[in-house]
Every structure is written in structure tokens, then in C-alpha cells.
Amino acid sequence: xxxxxxxxxxQVTQMGQEVILRCVPISNHLYFYWYRQILGQKxxxxxxxxxxxxxEKSEIFDDQFSxxxxxxxxxxxxxxxxxLEDSAMYFCASSEVGMNTEAFFGQGTRLTVV
Amino acid sequence: QKEVEQxxxxxxxxxxxxxxxxxxxxxxxxxxxxxxRQYSGKSPELIMFIYSNGDKEDGRFTAQLNKASxxxxxxxxxxxxxxxxxxxxxxxxSSGNTPLVFxxxxxxxxxx
Numbered sequence: 403x404x405x406x407x408x409x410x411x412x413q414v415t416q417m418g419q420e421v422i423l424r425c426v427p428i429s430n431h432l433y434f435y436w437y438r439q440i441l442g443q444k445x446x447x448x449x450x451x452x453x454x455x456x457x458e459k460s461e462i463f464d465d466q467f468s469x470x471x472x473x474x475x476x477x478x479x480x481x482x483x484x485x486l487e488d489s490a491m492y493f494c495a496s497s498e499v500g501m502n503t504e505a506f507f508g509q510g511t512r513l514t515v516v
Numbered sequence: 517q518k519e520v521e522q523x524x525x526x527x528x529x530x531x532x533x534x535x536x537x538x539x540x541x542x543x544x545x546x547x548x549x550x551x552x553r554q555y556s557g558k559s560p561e562l563i564m565f566i567y568s569n570g571d572k573e574d575g576r577f578t579a580q581l582n583k584a585s586x587x588x589x590x591x592x593x594x595x596x597x598x599x600x601x602x603x604x605x606x607x608x609x610s611s612g613n614t615p616l617v618f619x620x621x622x623x624x625x626x627x628x
Contacts, residue, residue: 433613448617493559507559
């Protein structure tokens with residue numbers, strides 16, 4: 403069964419460092435998303451991406467964040483200068499384009515900023 | 517601010533019983549409704565989706581939607597210990613590719 407894959411599964415970084423989280427969406431999906439979940443809290447939307455540009459973004463997705471589709475298969479989330487409060491599970495999701503579509507989630511990357 | 521509310525639980529049910537999970541949402545224009553299951557430390561896994569008022573059944577799971585009351589529920593029949601997880605209700609404001617708004621989830625514990 404097709405699945406969304408994310409790497410790495412766990413990333414530890416020092417505050418102020420840049421991190422790149424990687425995702426390979428399901429191959430026939432064209433809509434991509436990043437969500438995050440701080441420990442014990444709800445899943446929060448960060449950004450959606452379609453046709454090589456950001457479709458929507460939340461207020462969480464500030465100038466420290468960026469997304470990119472560097473090639474035909476990968477989708478990345480970059481955090482330029484990590485803060486302690488960026489520590490969370492980051493989930494990539496993808497869906498088909500159109501009406502009544504469902505988003506399928508990757509297994510997540512646990513980011514720990516120390 | 518679009519909100520999705522769920523009772524955080526834990527909801528404890530004996531094995532074989534029916535578990536009933538509830539969710540309310542604030543955006544009256546919401547169009548698509550999803551239930552995800554999340555085991556501790558894992559990613560959300562889609563269980564069911566519903567778009568129209570009424571009931572939708574899939575195996576042991578039934579989703580119920582009442583748009584007038586802004587209420588969606590999930591029934592799990594013949595609950596098993598493996599159903600023990602956090603159940604996330606998620607809502608989209610349209611039937612297209614808008615992002616999901618999640619509730620905090622209800623933790624379900626099925627006691628053997």
C-alpha cells in the first residue's frame with residue numbers, strides 16, 4: 403500500500419541551528435501538507451503546497467519556516483533558526499487534488515531542540 | 517477561530533462494548549469530517565470520513581454527522597483492547613484541499 407515516508411524519524415538539534423525535514427508523498431498525490439504536534443497538544447496545520455507554491459499557511463508558519471519541492475519526489479520543511487518551542491512531532495501529509503479527498507500522514511519526525 | 521472540541525477522556529469501556537466518541541465544531545460552513553486514530557508516539561491514521569448528514573458504517577465503525585447541531589460522532593462496536601488509542605476528530609471548511617482542523621482527541625481505553 404502506498405505511504406508517505408518521512409526522514410529522519412528523530413532529529414536532535416541545538417537551538418539556533420537550521421534543520422531540514424524530508425518527506426516523500428504518495429506518488430500520485432499533488433497536494434502536500436506539513437502539520438506539527440507539540441507533546442500533549444493537538445495536531446496543528448502549518449502549510450499546504452500545490453503546483454510548486456504555497457497554497458495556505460497558518461500563523462505558526464512564520465519567516466523561520468520554508469517549504470520546497472526540490473525534485474519530483476521530495477517535499478521538505480526547513481526551519482532556519484530553531485527555538486526550544488519548535489520541539490514537536492512534524493507530520494507530512496499528502497492527498498489527491500479535488501473534492502472529498504483524504505489526507506494520509508507520514509510516520510512523523512520527532513524534532514528535539516536543545 | 518475555527519474550533520473542534522472533544523472530551524479528552526479517558527473513556528474506558530469493557531472489551532466487546534460499544535465506544536461512543538463525540539466531537540463538536542464551531543465553523544457552520546464545515547463540509548468534510550474525519551476520524552483519525554493515533555497511538556502514542558505515532559502518526560494519525562485515517563479511520564473514516566463523512567460528508568453528508570446521517571450515518572456511515574465501515575466494519576465495526578460508524579460515523580454520524582448532524583450538521584444542524586454541528587456534531588459528529590464515532591461509534592466503535594465490539595471494542596477490542598487494540599482499539600485503545602487517542603481518536604482525533606478533524607474538520608475541513610470545504611470539500612476541497614483545505615487543511616484539516618483537529619480536535620485535541622479523546623483517549624479511549626478498552627479494558628480486557
